[in-house]
Amino acid sequence: MGHILQAKGIHKSYTMGKQTLTVLRGVEMSLSAGDFAVIIGASGSGKSTLLHILGALDKPDKGTIEFEGQRLDQMSNGRLNQFRNQNVGFVFQFYHLLDELNVLENVLLPAMIAAGPVGWLQCKKNVQNKAISLLERMGLNDRLPHKPYELSGGERQRAAIARALINGPRLLLADEPTGNLDSKTGHGILEVLNELNQQGQTILMVTHDDRIARQAGRVIKLSDGKIVS
Amino acid sequence: MIGLKLSWRYFLHRRISILAVISVALCVFIVVVVMSVMNGLVNEFKEKNHRFVGDCVIRASSLTGFPYAAEFIQQLEKQSFVHAVSETVQGVGLMTRPGSSWNVGIDYIGLDPVRHSQVTHFAQTLGYHADHPERAFQPSYAPEMDGCILGIDLILYRRPDTGQYDSPDRPWPTQRTISSFPLNPKGGLARAGLDMVSTKTFYYSDHSHSGLVKPDGRTIYLPLEQARILSGMDAPLVRSSTIHIRFADGVSVADGVRQVQQLWQTHVQSCKDKPYAEMLDDVRVLTWQQDRREFIGPMEKEQLMLTFLFLMLGIVTVFIIFVVFYMIIGHKTRDLGLIKSLGMPASRVAAIFLGFAAIVGLIGTAIGMTAGCLFLWKINAMENWLYDHYGWRVWDRAIYAIDQIPNAMEWPVLACVAAAAVAACLLGASVPSIQAARQSPVRALQVSQI
Numbered sequence: 123m124g125h126i127l128q129a130k131g132i133h134k135s136y137t138m139g140k141q142t143l144t145v146l147r148g149v150e151m152s153l154s155a156g157d158f159a160v161i162i163g164a165s166g167s168g169k170s171t172l173l174h175i176l177g178a179l180d181k182p183d184k185g186t187i188e189f190e191g192q193r194l195d196q197m198s199n200g201r202l203n204q205f206r207n208q209n210v211g212f213v214f215q216f217y218h219l220l221d222e223l224n225v226l227e228n229v230l231l232p233a234m235i236a237a238g239p240v241g242w243l244q245c246k247k248n249v250q251n252k253a254i255s256l257l258e259r260m261g262l263n264d265r266l267p268h269k270p271y272e273l274s275g276g277e278r279q280r281a282a283i284a285r286a287l288i289n290g291p292r293l294l295l296a297d298e299p300t301g302n303l304d305s306k307t308g309h310g311i312l313e314v315l316n317e318l319n320q321q322g323q324t325i326l327m328v329t330h331d332d333r334i335a336r337q338a339g340r341v342i343k344l345s346d347g348k349i350v351s
Numbered sequence: 352m353i354g355l356k357l358s359w360r361y362f363l364h365r366r367i368s369i370l371a372v373i374s375v376a377l378c379v380f381i382v383v384v385v386m387s388v389m390n391g392l393v394n395e396f397k398e399k400n401h402r403f404v405g406d407c408v409i410r411a412s413s414l415t416g417f418p419y420a421a422e423f424i425q426q427l428e429k430q431s432f433v434h435a436v437s438e439t440v441q442g443v444g445l446m447t448r449p450g451s452s453w454n455v456g457i458d459y460i461g462l463d464p465v466r467h468s469q470v471t472h473f474a475q476t477l478g479y480h481a482d483h484p485e486r487a488f489q490p491s492y493a494p495e496m497d498g499c500i501l502g503i504d505l506i507l508y509r510r511p512d513t514g515q516y517d518s519p520d521r522p523w524p525t526q527r528t529i530s531s532f533p534l535n536p537k538g539g540l541a542r543a544g545l546d547m548v549s550t551k552t553f554y555y556s557d558h559s560h561s562g563l564v565k566p567d568g569r570t571i572y573l574p575l576e577q578a579r580i581l582s583g584m585d586a587p588l589v590r591s592s593t594i595h596i597r598f599a600d601g602v603s604v605a606d607g608v609r610q611v612q613q614l615w616q617t618h619v620q621s622c623k624d625k626p627y628a629e630m631l632d633d634v635r636v637l638t639w640q641q642d643r644r645e646f647i648g649p650m651e652k653e654q655l656m657l658t659f660l661f662l663m664l665g666i667v668t669v670f671i672i673f674v675v676f677y678m679i680i681g682h683k684t685r686d687l688g689l690i691k692s693l694g695m696p697a698s699r700v701a702a703i704f705l706g707f708a709a710i711v712g713l714i715g716t717a718i719g720m721t722a723g724c725l726f727l728w729k730i731n732a733m734e735n736w737l738y739d740h741y742g743w744r745v746w747d748r749a750i751y752a753i754d755q756i757p758n759a760m761e762w763p764v765l766a767c768v769a770a771a772a773v774a775a776c777l778l779g780a781s782v783p784s785i786q787a788a789r790q791s792p793v794r795a796l797q798v799s800q801i
Contacts, residue, residue: 179692180793200696207694214796218689222360232693234353242352 125188126292126324127153127176132185134171145171147347148185153293153326158319160335161328163344169328170297172344176326177210177295178202190292207236211286215298217278219270219285226266229253229285236289249288256284260314276307283314287323294318296327300334312337354699358706361679368711371675371776375715376722378668379772382661383723386764388730391757393654399562400643402472405437405595407608408642409615412633414442414582415538416590419625423618427596430614432607434597435469437462440575441592442582444531446505449552457505458570459529461578464488464500470597476559478503479522488574490554492524498556499527500572506558514754516560528552529571533583536590536627541583549581563646588627604638612636665775672708672779680704680787687787688795697788704784705777712776716769724765727758 132149135142145168153159161169174180176187178194187194189209197205206212211232219228233249234242257263260280270278279299286294296315300308312334319325319339327338335341343351362368411417420438427436440461447454464484468474474484477500479491488498503509506525507516530550533541540547553573561567573581584590598607619631640647680687690700726733734756737743746756 174793177692179796180791203691203694203696205694206692212692214689216685218685218692218796220357220686220689222357222364227356231353231690235690235693235695235699237352239352239354 124154125152126155126157126190127326128188129172129176130186132172132175132182132187134168134175134180134182145347146175146182149344149347149349151342151349153324155292155324156319156322157340158316158325158338159327159340159342160338161326161342161344162330162332162335165330167344168347169330169344173295173297173326173328177212177293178206179212207232208289209292211289211291211294213279213282213286213294213296213299215301217270217275217282217302219278219281221270224267224269225257225262225273225281226250226253228270228281229257229288231285232289253284253288256287257281260284274307275303276310279303279307279311280314283311283318287318292324294323294325296325298329299327300329300331308334354703355706357703358710361683361703361707362710362714365679365682367675367679368707371672371711372715372718374671374675375668375712375772375776376719378664378775379716379719379768380723380726382664382768382772383720383760383765384726384730385657386661386768387723387727387760388757389654389657390761390764391759393650395562395757396650397640397647400647401639402475403561403563403566404639404642405470406598406604406639407596407611408637408639409594409596409611410635410637410642411590411592411630412635413538413630414592415534415536415630416440416582416584416592417630417634418536418588418590418627419618419622419631420591420594421589422622423615424594426614426618427594427611430610432599432602432610434599435466436597437466437470437595438575438591439467439593439595440578440582440584440590442531442578444529444581446571447528447530449526449528455505456569457529458565459531459573459578459581460570461573461575461582463575464572467595470595473559476561478518478558478560480557487557487572490524490556491521493554496554497551497574497577499529499553500557500559501527501555502567502570503558503560504568505571506555522555522557525555526552527555527571529573529581531581533581535583536588536630541586549583551577551581553577565646590630604640608636608638665771668772669775669779672711672776673782675711676704676708676780676783679707680783683787684790684795687790688792688797691790691792692796701784701788704780704787708776708780708784709773711780712773715776716772719772720765720769724760727760730758731755 129149129151132146134146135144149172161172163169171180175182182195185195189205192205194202194205220231223231230249230253233253237245254263254266257266260283262277262280262284265273265277270281273281299315300311303311315325315327316337329335342349424436424438427433442459444457444459445454446457464473464487468484474481477484477487480487487500490496490498503516507518509516528550530548532547533549535541559566559572576585579585579589596607596611598604615636622628622631687700734745737745
């Protein structure tokens with residue numbers, strides 16, 4: 123399969139006061155469609171920073187990122203917003219569901235952003251059906267009207283995965299999705315991700331847990347800002 | 352759609368938004384109440400002043416008056432823009448009650464009550480002859496005697512609690528003696544020796560309630576010719592103190608006064624070879640506002656100061672909203688990071704918080720406006736209740752010359768206050784909203800994880 127994502131010579135550093143902290147030092151990597159890749163590394167090795175750059179949440183200081191032929195590092199902020207909304211689904215360690223919205227509304231959020239106020243009225247019904255179907259797949263069909271704080275950690279993460287999938291993204295990025303869960307619940311989340319991958323979803327996950335990494339098809343080891351294997 | 356939904360949900364889920372709503376409501380309430388009462392007082396005061404004089408006033412700057420008024424009045428009466436004209440004679444004197452040692456300094460105004468009522472609202476101020484001003488100087492108990500119209504506070508007692516006057520059904524027999532120094536056209540005393548002072552006794556025929564402190568408290572109205580004799584304006588040539596002009600319907604004060612000024616200049620030129628023509632040089636043609644400036648001015652200045660104070664209040668409101676939104680957005684960093692990571696553009700992120708501010712502004716304004724209107728509606732009843740139970744009057748009726756606290760709500764003013772309150776909320780929220788919108792999603796997500 124061809125590359126869906128290709129990063130070349132990615133550098134990233136942060137300035138903290140008078141000190142400059144270099145996080146990524148010339149990272150080269152690629153992802154093919156249908157991959158389930160895991161970035162692994164010690165705390166502070168730059169895993170999350172790399173994930174954010176690959177997901178167009180952040181820009182590299184140097185280097186190029188191509189997503190299906192489009193140069194992300196050259197896109198304006200407006201185009202990047204649109205790109206993230208249409209092509210990337212994010213799953214965060216702390217779920218990041220909005221407490222003011224119920225589970226269904228949280229899942230619908232990316233679709234509502236994509237549609238805009240007028241478009242939403244036209245596609246509301248279809249998207250709602252899709253969201254309900256996703257939540258059913260996640261085993262949350264009886265949790266639609268609940269607020270996030272009424273759910274368990276595993277349920278929240280499954281709702282977050284449903285939200286990440288609502289716009290049919292080409293790439294699913296997961297930043298330590300089991301990091302805040304007990305091992306049993308975490309295992310359940312991994313099963314969900316594996317199942318999605320088997321259905322063709324490209325997944326790039328960050329973790330510091332070797333046992334989780336072993337379940338992925340491909341492991342990218344990051345150390346001191348560089349890919350070592 | 353999602354922006355509006357989030358704005359509304361943030362509003363419902365943040366307790367601090369209740370504080371913001373209360374602060375907006377309180378500010379709106381205060382502004383509505385004070386502006387309405389103050390505007391009411393100022394407008395009522397201006398209206399009373401306008402009713403007291405003509406649209407245009409030709410006024411001598413000296414107590415000696417000015418000559419050749421009759422010729423000018425004839426000219427004015429031929430003009431289509433003039434509805435009616437009235438001349439007056441004004442002077443100062445001492446008023447005594449025959450047989451007593453009581454005396455008081457007064458201003459006296461000589462006028463023709465019928466003509467003056469056509470130019471001003473003089474007839475409406477009369478206690479007994481509002482419908483028959485031609486009889487205003489005829490004491491009902493002695494019609495053949497010279498009557499006088501006393502400023503209401505010179506004859507009747509005003510109850511400090513209700514502001515009402517104890518007024519009998521008809522004037523009772525009582526006399527007032529007016530003494531004045533008649534002046535000659537050069538401004539000196541017209542007579543010498545024992546005859547230096549003109550004194551005449553008048554019989555109380557009516558009283559005038561203009562609602563203005565000075566006219567009601569120290570002015571007595573006399574028949575025009577009698578006042579002329581008292582002031583010395585009867586000889587050696589007839590003089591007047593003022594000419595009041597009421598313009599025809601549809602003529603603006605500014606246009607009317609401009610035309611009168613032109614006519615007056617022509618009149619002055621035509622009189623330049625006549626005796627004492629130089630007295631005309633000190634005569635001014637004024638709008639009613641200019642003529643009453645000394646009274647209206649301080650009130651308007653007070654209103655301006657109040658507006659300035661409200662501006663300060665507006666700045667405080669903006670600052671409160673700014674602080675509230677700064678805190679709210681500080682607590683919403685995680686949400687911001689998430690929303691931006693899902694691809695919402697910065698403008699729509701800012702719109703969420705501006706929408707939130709608009710909701711705070713609209714609800715706060717609605718509450719403040721409703722409370723303000725209810726308060727104004729019942730302000731007099733509440734003030735009466737305070738007086739009945741605690742003997743406390745907020746506004747002394749004698750000082751403010753009002754029967755009731757003005758509580759008319761002016762819709763344009765209310766609309767301006769509402770718009771300003773919502774605008775203040777949007778302004779206060781704009782800086783933190785824009786800051787939030789410009790925040791990097793990664794930074795926002797990382798901050799929330801700390």
